[in-house]
Amino acid sequence: MHIVALRLALVTALVLAGCGLAVADAVKDFRGAQAAYRQGDHQRALELFTAAITSGEFKGRNLGTVHNNRGVVLDILKDHRGAVADFTKGIELNPQSALGHRGRGEANAALGNHEAALADLGAALNRKPKNSGILNSRAASLAALGRHEQAAQDLEKALRHDPSYAKARENLRKAYTALGRTEKLAALDAAGLVAEGYNHFKKNQIDKAVALYTKALARDPDNLDATLKRATAHFHKRRYDAARTDYTAVLRLDPKHWAAAYNRGLIHQNLGRHGDAVKDFDVALTLRPLHAKGLMRRATSFMTMKDFAGAADDYSAVLAKLAGKTQARIGRARALYSLGRFAPAQADFKIAVLDPGRRPDKRIYTALWKYLAARHAGQDKAVDELRQDMGKIGAHTNKVLGRTIDLFGQAWPGPVAALYLGDTDEAALRVAADKLKGQSKEGRAAEVDYYLGEHLLLQGKTDAARKAFQATIASDLTSYLEYDFALGHLKRIGG
Secondary structure, eight states, rough: OOOOOOOOHHHHHHHTTTHHHHHHHHHHHHHHHHHHTTTTTTHHHHHHHHHHHHHHHOOHHHHHHHHHHHHHHHHHHHHHHHHHHHHHHHHHTTTOHHHHHHHHHHHHHTTOOHHHHHHHHHHHHHHHTTOHHHHHHHHHHHHHHTOHHHHHHHHHHHHHHOOTTTTHHHHHHHHHHHTTTTGGGGHHHHHHHHHHHHHHHHOOOOOHHHHHHHHHHHTTTTOOHHHHHHHHHHHHHTOOHHHHHHHHHHHHOTTHHHHHHHHHHHHHHHHHHHHHHHHHHHHHHHTTTOOOOHHHHHHHHHTTTTHHHHHHHHHHHHHHHOOHHHHHHHHHHHHHTTTHHHHHHHHHHHHHHOOOSHHHHHHHHHHHHHHHHHHHHTTTHHHHHHHHHHHHHHHHHHHHHHOOOOEEESTTTTHHHHHHTTSHHHHHHHHEEEEHSSSSSSHHHHHHHHHHHHHHHTTHHHHHHHHHHHHHHOOOOOTTTHHHHHHHHHHHHHH
């Protein structure tokens, strides 16, 4: 038996309050006993706990704690009767002590007094029902009395609370064998390998974890936990095909397994298979209809598939639950803009542009989209609001950086805002686009064409705007939002 000694916080507080030297000496003995216990010097711990008790300075629950701690040491030193006496005294002084009841129960078990042990271990479990160590100890006494069914139930609970508890697993194997349930042994062994593998996974020893999960599946091919954990390990290493195979196996075993459906959807997204991703997220969202991450992920696939209506619905569902989620707010605004629903898009962009937690360039893009949506919606204050937004973004950026930056000339897409405000022209915009860093040459060119197209369209130069939007589409940069916006305009103006 091995029970961790409890600390005596109350006595420490009394010493700090300025009590006499005798109390201070007693506390010193108690702390010295704890230190000796931790160092494995149990004889010294026994001497110091005894000195603390005989000092007469501890009373009530504090004295009970010291007796319980000495009982732990006595039991380790095989003086089980002495341990029972100390735990009994500890329980008299503190009847609610789980340590006292557990300690006396385990000491009585060592003496062969299993009925008495069961009474105390049951009392300890009333206070700590999920303690795997107490469950294992009670199971040992139940097994000693031939009550293997109850022992197995306790051990199964212990392993649910602590899957890596090897001693409980060993004892459960004995209980199953005594009950003639040999068909459970393979699954039990596999569960032990899974627990061992998960310990490696937590240490980022992924390949060792996978090897143990694979060994577990050799013992128990339909072990869902092993399959799921191996899938997660493969996913962690970006072995998407292997992870997808395992998640598919999980869903074969349990078609309603939310995590497997959701994670397989993530894999399909990473592989660019957005149609399959949507199907998986459909399953996950059937099981958890308001799961925000699932809705956001499905919306992302909808956007990639150019299903802007589906994306807008999912973003709306997220915002109904999390109104302050800027990512969903911008996502819905982009979807609505792509659908030509400019007024509600402008309303969302207007909220999103206020978020100071986003990078300055992201806020400038949002300010531009807000401006364009407002112009297309026929709102007459769009120019004034763009200038105000750029001023606020600039002031906040300068404050954070502690220096002054000209957003219109030094940070893309600031020069686009300058064009829309009439402070520069197309030639200057192209020069700035070539000069400022931040993205590929092709990506910057596609953006310039798009934003010039918007500028021309708002001036009524539809043919010139069409050519600019077509140039954006010709870039084939389908992941750019400007590509989606250009595509939407071309559907409306033809081309």
